[in-house]
Amino acid sequence: MEPLRKALIVGAVRGVGAGVGSALFVLVTPGEQQKQAILKEIPEQDPQRRDEAARTKQLLLATLQEAAATQENVAWRKNWMSGGGGGRSA
Structure with a gap:
């Protein structure tokens, strides 16, 4: 028991x-209204932020393509942002 x-x-x-x-x-x-308010505040909803993220992805892809096309170790460059077409200009 x-x-x-x-x-x-x-x-x-x-x-x-x-x-x-x-x-x-x-x-x-x-609730549903609070979810909608949260979604409106997400940074990716801002068009300028989306364009910036797209540009960053393009730069990253260009850098990866450049690294794949060369035998040079691009990570060991003194100024790795310059050289080739993958870096940003100041």
Whole structure:
């Protein structure tokens, strides 16, 4: 009888814990309006930021293509931003 009682108590405690966890999850999860507000504030929503990210990706790709086309270790250059077509001009 004692093991059954102990199993019921353990099950009840787990059930209460799951209920409290679910209630906290529901309370903390943002609503639809709050989700939309958060999405509007994401930096990638700004057109200028998107253009900057695209330009950065283009520069990175150009640098990788240059590194792949040469036997030189471009990481050991003194001024690795210049040379070839992969660097930014100041």
